[in-house]
Amino acid sequence: MATSEPGTAADGDLVTRLEEEGEIAADYLEEFLDIADLDGDIDIDVDHGRAAVEILAEDEDDTSLRRLVGPDGQVLDALQELTRLAVQTKTGERSRLMLDVAGFRAARRKELIGIAREAIERVKAEGAAVTLKPMNPFERKVVHDAVADAGLVSDSEGVEPERRVVIHPA
Template sequence: MTQQNDASTETEPQEVPQPAEATDAPEAAEPRESAAPTEPVESIASSDAAAGDEADESSAADEDDQTGDDQTGDDQTAAAASERGEGGPSSRKEHLEREGEVAADFLETLLDIADLDGDLDVDIEGDRAAVAIVDSDEGRVPRRLVGQGGAVLEALQELTRLAVQAETGERSRLMLDVAGHRAQRRADLVESARVVIDEVKETGERRSLEPMSAFERKVVHDAVLAAGLTSESEGAEPRRYVVVLPA
């Protein structure tokens, strides 16, 4: 019996394939700067319009100082009177007299309630009704109705205007004075304005006055205009003031 030996076959070791050398990764491209987005035309127009509105508001404020009151309300009042056929001088005078009567009744009631002395004078100055609380035979008008810097007087005037508007249905430009405060203040302002006007004419340089109320600025503007110069208002309430300009 033949014995067969299995021959062990010797296998050659196989070469392990080497991994391919990694190639350098391509450099990442630098991100390109995107162009700044252009501002839409509508946005530019809106910005310009806003700037224009601010300039218009500033001009409107100066115009209010020149006229002493907001012209929009005056135009509406005139339009309402025209629709009723009340545009003539006679009817306008009657309307102002009516305003004065309503204001006097309101103020008389107010003085009675507060138990304060004072008589009422009613007049027409220019194109507005004028009412004054003056000293009476019974006693003097309390100066506290004027207040510091005329603050109480301004508030009382606004309250009286509202009472007149509630009765007549139209905006009122009525002027109220207490114990001659406005009359004296007007004279003082005109004198101060004349001094500044002379300085501007002599030096040729602009001059500024102290902060004033709308009524006081109106008095100064009128005095400057009468002297042949021009003026304008600068600043914001309550520190708004008049600047006198050289010719």
């Protein structure tokens, strides 16, 4: 697909395709929740050029969805990959869909932005590169975005699961 300026017909086509991805993902996740005998509401959005789907607890006091997050979000990462595969099977195209469960990724995003800001300040103060601890792809993307917003440069080095972000002085 060709890239285009925001507001053009091609931009509208992209949003429509991402909304379709969200709908396919929602259908897949609804079936999954039924099989797992879990209750949850599904919210679909388009965020930063990606379909974004979130499973929310119907009752704020219900913590059963936390099982879909797992330690350090590992179960959530696996469920996201399965959901992406379900979307790809229906559309024939690779999906970059982001899945969140019970606000886990939203909370982690805030935490990561704080970590990135501290590291950015160290880089600016010391004038030397700072290497962060290993992170999964979602976490690295959040940090890279925060670094770019601060006007610095970052890259990833290493091999999964030890891949980490390095923040460089401007």
